[in-house]
Amino acid sequence: MTSRDTPAALELLPAVDVRDGQAVRLVHGESGTETGYGDPLDAALTWQRAGAEWLHLVDLDAAFGTGDNRARIGEVVRSMDIKVELSGGIRDDDSLAAALATGCTRVNLGTAALESPEWVAKVIAEHGERVAVGLDVRGTTLRGRGWTRDGGDLFETLARLDAEGCARYVVTDINKDGTLQGPNLRLLRDVCAATDRPVVASGGVSSLDDLRAIATLVPEGVEGAIVGKALYAKAFTMEEALEAVS
Numbered sequence: 001m002t003s004r005d006t007p008a009a010l011e012l013l014p015a016v017d018v019r020d021g022q023a024v025r026l027v028h029g030e031s032g033t034e035t036g037y038g039d040p041l042d043a044a045l046t047w048q049r050a051g052a053e054w055l056h057l058v059d060l061d062a063a064f065g066t067g068d069n070r071a072r073i074g075e076v077v078r079s080m081d082i083k084v085e086l087s088g089g090i091r092d093d094d095s096l097a098a099a100l101a102t103g104c105t106r107v108n109l110g111t112a113a114l115e116s117p118e119w120v121a122k123v124i125a126e127h128g129e130r131v132a133v134g135l136d137v138r139g140t141t142l143r144g145r146g147w148t149r150d151g152g153d154l155f156e157t158l159a160r161l162d163a164e165g166c167a168r169y170v171v172t173d174i175n176k177d178g179t180l181q182g183p184n185l186r187l188l189r190d191v192c193a194a195t196d197r198p199v200v201a202s203g204g205v206s207s208l209d210d211l212r213a214i215a216t217l218v219p220e221g222v223e224g225a226i227v228g229k230a231l232y233a234k235a236f237t238m239e240e241a242l243e244a245v246s
Ligand SMILES: O=C(O)c1ccccc1N[C@@H]1O[C@H](COP(=O)(O)O)[C@@H](O)[C@H]1O
Pocket: 017, 026, 028, 029, 030, 058, 060, 062, 063, 064, 087, 088, 089, 090, 091, 108, 109, 110, 111, 112, 134, 136, 144, 145, 146, 147, 170, 172, 177
């Protein structure tokens, strides 16, 4: 079982979400709300050049069940010198093997953790630190299948995954995601209180002050923060973000 190691600084994971081969941002994760930001490799390389140590890479078509961007995603991962957390549509042996074969540092499972608990327990046992679970919530209700279906209670699922040895959680407040309205610090605190595993925060970051606020939760177990729209909207630069949490 993984214990929570408090890192010196909050890790930042710039997000590259891929739909139809393009980097996009959504609002509340809703299909059809895409704003396009061009080539995903260009975006990823931009964050890497700016000093990011992680990339949060999402195959949105795979998450929505509208196809996949496997080939493009594989190219992006293989082009990175930094660590990559890969998400979206990893729900069975085939998609897991393809994701791990890209050389990504870890995969992030969403829907599978809600719909295929036995498979996920096996994958956690086999792959340990290479597997995180994405807990994508509205309120305290988990959402799967592109965030379109309810998938049970956050804290019941967290307890089950903890018992199975899940290494870390990526916690997304869907109501905040893509809105630039600030993170849900209460949710992050509540999750940290319920588990001793590291937590990566996702959703709502709009400013350097938001990142500083998330960084105050490092002692409670928040290890990292995913930053999406704020970077694309140029609310701050990646360099400024890294400086703010260093
Ligand atoms: O990141 C998003 O904006 C997003 C929106 C809608 C659905 C999923 C999204 N992202 C990530 O995708 C995985 C879930 O994929 P799956 O359920 O395992 O197929 C999860 O990491 C979400 O945070």
